[in-house]
Amino acid sequence: MPKDEIIYDLAEFFKVFADSTRMKIIYALMEKELCVCDIAEIVGTTQSAISHQLRLLKQSKLVKFRKEGKEVFYSLDDDHIEEIVKKGREHIEEL
Amino acid sequence: MPKDEIIYDLAEFFKVFADSTRMKIIYALMEKELCVCDIAEIVGTTQSAISHQLRLLKQSKLVKFRKEGKEVFYSLDDDHIEEIVKKGREHIEEL
DNA sequence: TGAATATATGATTATATGTTCATATATTCA
């Protein structure tokens, strides 16, 4: 059994995947880098909701971003993300 | 972008990993099959709390169980679970 | 059968979480 801190961090990490809005954001970013308003458009919700969720995704290092003029472009931060989502999908599709 | 139903199911699936009590249960079961009271002992919480959480783990097909007399033995249901936890841990330990 | 033990479950409560709304903070460009 890992130390409590590891357990806690892991649970926090998986929390990020545990919401349908964030899952949609992740899928959108699997395609390509996107700005906030494009993500909002694709996900089908408000800019504000997306911005709040992107903050969580940033905090957990799931996404990185770069600014370009008025826009901020987000992209997935590493390959674990896609692999984890893929494994999750394998699980649910086996049922 | 997958269908909403897939997105929703995925988020539900990852919710199971998004709690420290459940994460401890998962780690305990990685070692070996255990009965409820042993899990409670290892995790360090009440039988009731464990039983409630095991119900969620059952619903999401993360654990299976067999009855033996008064006891119910739980074990992890498939290999995705360990792989997903391992990937999560790689992510948080890279930070 | 009745006591003891293991587990499950329902209700309650406290906390966490996601969205919304209003607004603040850049940045561009006329």
Place this chain on the structure above:
DNA sequence: TGAATATATGAACATATAATCATATATTCA
């Protein structure tokens, strides 16, 4: 500079969730 656009953020509210407590449901065994 001022209007327009893109993004971020804080407060408030509604909902979801986890733990606790009490109790129900097996199961064993004397």
